[in-house]
Amino acid sequence: MSETSAAKIETVVVDGLALAESLRDEMAREIEAIVASGRRPPQLTVVLVGDDPASRSYIKGKQRACARIGAAAAEYLLPESTSQKELLDLIERLNRDDGVDGILVQLPLPKHISPEAVAEAIDPAKDVDALHPLNFGRLLLGNAKLVSCTPLGVLAVLDRHGVPLAGAHAVVIGRSNIVGKPVSILLQQRNATVTMCHSKTRDLAALCRSADVLVAAVGSPRMVKADWIKPGAAVMDVGVSEVDGKLVGDVDFDAAIGRAGIITPSRRGIGPMTITMLLRNTLTAYALRFPTPDPTPEPAPESSSDASRDASTDRKSSAPTTAAPPAGPKA
Ligand code: NAP
Secondary structure (H helix, E strand, C coil), X not given: CCCCCCCCCCXXXXXXXXXXXXXXXHHHHHHHHHHXXXXXXXXXXXXXXXXXXHHHHHHHHHHHHHHHHCCEEEEEEXXXXXXXXXHHHHHHHHHHCCCCCEEEECCCCCCCCCHHHHHHHCCHHHECCCCCHHHHHHHHHCCCCCCCHHHHHHHHHHHHCCCCCCCCEEEEECCCCCCHHHHHHHHHHCCCEEEEECCCCCCHHHHHHCCCEEXXXXXXXXXXXXXXCCCCCEEEECCCEEECCEEECCECHHHHCCCCCEECCCCCCHHXXXXXXXXXXXXXXXXXXXXXXXXXXXXXXXXXXXXXXXXXXXXXXXXXXXXXXXXXXXX
């Protein structure tokens, strides 16, 4: 649609919560099947250092989300005074614990603890936030197993709404390791032409105006104005700021209605999808460490000898009833 078109656009407001719920239903069924097969459910362990109220509320949300799909969850609430060594020792214990599939250390950390040291300490096979350099490198190489949750959530929203990505111009504002960089890489891998923007980008508004897909991940309330949005564009507003006690996104949401083709609101938008992708990563980490045993093949009609029947029975009876040990060395 051209910019001068008089036709008002019917903007689709993404219901991230409804989408998250439908994905959680799918995961609940997967876990039901795992448990029905005699194996334990996937387990997520969350570690919080300090007593930041927002972080406490996030980890409570994560625990509730685990319970909702039948995943097991554990939390470690450590005092602000915890040393980096104490935290790294705990991570090492969790790395060695076969009953732990996903480890998430809630950010931000107190100033005396290096987030890089923490990211590097987590076993890449349990790194559900996907911040370990190995997982980041794999993402760049195009063979990622675990990808950070918010970018996965953005891609899931775009896919569920059928937004074409191949050949589209995607503009990403923000280049953090947790959102901007990984979402840019994922979009490029889906054949979008990606422009990555940041605080030093010149004429951001003009770049945004040429975006078919615009991802804003800055944390600057309502910085993206309606006239920065190409009519009909898909606008993924990741930013969350609090203004006068209200959650506000990076995009001027009210003004963008009638201009954007689809848009995520600051509440019930990308947020619920982020937690959902954390659950997905926990299931992925579990599946990678404990692959589902191959279903026992039906005996072929021509091989009805006693020997082949016995072999088939053996395979059935040797199927693990509890989780098997890790399939191989750490990733
Ligand atoms: P971050 O690490 O602070 O990164 C912010 C990025 O924005 C930086 O790359 C920065 O550029 C860029 N930036 C700052 N001012 C800018 C400007 N005027 N023009 C263009 N770019 C500018 O933040 P983050 O962790 O990626 O998070 C971004 C926002 O998303 C925050 O509001 C956060 O709360 C929210 N978030 C939401 C979810 C969710 O689930 N909804 C998940 C994660 C994050 P430089 O690199 O040049 O400094």
